[in-house]
Amino acid sequence: GSRAVLHLSDMWQDLPVQPGDSLNVIRPRDQGCEQGVRQLVCSASEGLCVLHPDILLSGTTVTSAMDCTRKAWLSELFGGGANNDKAVLGTLSHELVQWALRAAVQGPMRLPSRAQCVTQAHEIVAASASKLFEVGVSADVAVKALTDKVTALLAWLAKYVGAGHAGPRDLVMGPNHQGPATQVLVEEVVDIEESIWAPQYGLKGQLDATLRALEGGDEASSGMRPQQWSGLTSHLGPSHGQFLRHWLGLVELEDSAAREGRSALWAVPGRQRALQGSCLADLQLQDTLVLAAKKEIRMMEPYLRQPQSEGLPPLPTQQGTAQPPCAANRGVLPSAAAVLWRLDKDEAAAGVTQQRTNLLMLMEAASGQVARLRDLVVDLAPPRMVAEQAARCEASSDLALACSHLNSEQQAAVQAVLQMQDYTLILGMPGTGKTSTTVCAIQAMVAAGRSVLLTAYTNSAVDNICLKLAAAAVQFVRLPGSSLDAVHPGVRGHTPGGERYPAGNSAEGLTQLAADVKVVAVTCLGVRHPLLARRSFDVCVLDEASQ
Incomplete structure (x- = not known):
């Protein structure tokens, strides 16, 4: 609650600080008080200023920004592209x-x-x-x-x-091994790829950053070479720029909210977060059990709360006990029993980088599919109809039998799906049979020789359709996310390596799956699965699209 005046000199005077910005000042020169207000100085010889320390940057980003600040930011915000x-x-x-x-x-x-x-x-x-x-x-x-x-x-x-x-050996450091020799002998490997967060300095092994967009930029302010601006943007109109700014802004709002929650992990005391339901505080570690030595995964159970921790919410229970198990993908350092632990819930939003990348790719100058998607999504061009496809599907007796249980409105919706070349929207109240209609439409498209990507935002929505596809004997593969446990037990057999595709965990098995299976089911956040990296689909079915 105390106030202070910070005087910035030397290179710090160019710091782009604004009212309301968070600033961490480390070891400034204290010049005492003037009218009850502390006077602090940061200069080239004393003090360090970290602007927005809650935005954690990787060391790679900081060093790459020496050549071009914008390039470093864009690389972190939009990702480095596909693997090579x-x-x-x-x-x-x-x-x-x-x-x-x-x-x-x-x-x-x-x-x-x-x-x-x-x-x-x-x-x-x-x-x-x-x-x-x-x-x-x-x-x-x-x-x-x-x-x-x-x-x-x-x-x-x-x-x-x-x-x-006999002793340490010389290790020559420096460019081209021309630097001084350092005495080195490796005695212990403490950890491998340890992730270190240093919010005091705004540094982290992985970036959690925000987009600083150029509003209303033009050829003069872009810093590009003559003709380069027009060559990259000539295919875009004002509506495309407005669309991109609008949706990047919404993504930024979501990302900002996630970052605020992330900084609370170290900025808010554990007991306070426990009362908010976001943390288990004042815990003691009783035992550890190595589950998978190769991956250094350990199960820590049980945690016991300190007896003096009155006023905190009760611990969650499992199988009638009040001792919650905790799985960790890294080991914990040995410590005395008196050390207190806290378990925080990390509620940071996932997939923000991919969302930005998808928006940017929609504005590429590529012709064909990208240009058509831009026409449909940004310019709201009406979908095109191809009646020949529906006629071929109507001739299939198996398909007619499979859809015979649908009412007239559901059958009309299936026909609309088959007749539209670009997209079809199916709207219905809960319980009106949208899922059954979707399953029949997928059957129809498979019968017509089309490949289908089935996706939804939640695992339950994807698995709900997959269960009906399995009952209808439609061949499909279900791609799990980070955990197979999130997939419905009745669908797990259709995952790569499952009962239906036991060879799906090998490179050859994945190649065979990509060539043979017409229907692939995955959540929206799981579309970066390697099986989809080199495959395109004729149709994408997005269930619960309003989410």
Whole structure:
């Protein structure tokens, strides 16, 4: 509640701070009080200012902004695009190095052999079949790329890892290995890919950032070369710019609300968040159990609340106990029993980056499908009708039998779906048979040889249609999200690797699924599944579209 005046000098005087902005001032020069108000100074020699510290930026973003601030922001806000083979193979190589380090630090006699490294390379490739399928890399090529690095990896481990050496070895640092030598000996691997948040400095391993859009930009203010602006935007009109600004603004509002909730994880005391229902506070860890050593996943149970924690909501129960289990995808550091823990609910919105990317891709200069989508979505062009398709479907006796249970309005809706080339909207009150109509329409489109992407915002909505498709003997594959548990038990057999598609977890199995199965079901936030990376569909069915 106290007030202070901050004087910015040297490079800090150009800080674009505005009234209402959050600012974290670290170690400024304190010049005492003047009329009861503290006077602080930040200069080139004293003090550090962090503007908007609740917006956590990665170190990569900060360094890349040295060349072009806008490029760094746009890269983080809109993502880096689809995966490529170099990035995926680099990730697999990283996993091999991590495994080798874990094995090597156990002792000088535990350094992995070449045969062990090759075996591990095969296991890593087998576990990454979907990633390799997405970028079109075969398992043999991936294994060769990893095994080619084994010789250099083992040489590095033999030189710098283990306690059997006489002492540290020289490691030359600097560009082109021309810098000073540093004495290095690896004795322990404390963690792998640890995620560190430093809200005091506004830094984080992964970015959670906001879009700063250029309102009303033109060729002069864009900073582009002559003719480049017109070459990139000549296909767009004023309505397209208004559409993009409007929807990017709505996405930004959603993202801002999510960021405010995220900062509460460290800015709001645990007991206060517990009273709001967003946190379990004052917990003690009793025991840990390693569930999957390879992935460092641990189950921590049970948590017990401190006896003196009166006034807090009761702990949730499971199977008649008051001790909630907690799964963590990383280990916890050993600590004394007196250390108190808190479990926070992270309510940050998912998929914001993908939403921005989709909006931007809608404005691309590409012809064909993108241009037509822009006409339909932005310019509200009316859908086109193709009656020949419906005529072919009417000739199918199997389809007529499958849809015989529909009433006249439902059958008319199915015919409208088949006759429209661009889109059809089906509107109905709850209980009027929209799901049954949708299932019959999917049957009709499959009978006509069309491929169908079935999607909805929630897992329950997708699985509701999938259950009816299964009852109608329609072949489909259900793509799960991050957890298979979110998929209805009656549909899990249709997932890659499930009962219907046991080979679906391999690259070859995914390739076969992509070629054979006409209907693919997935939630809106799960459309980045590798199976969809190199596939297009004739029709997309979006259930509960009003959500």
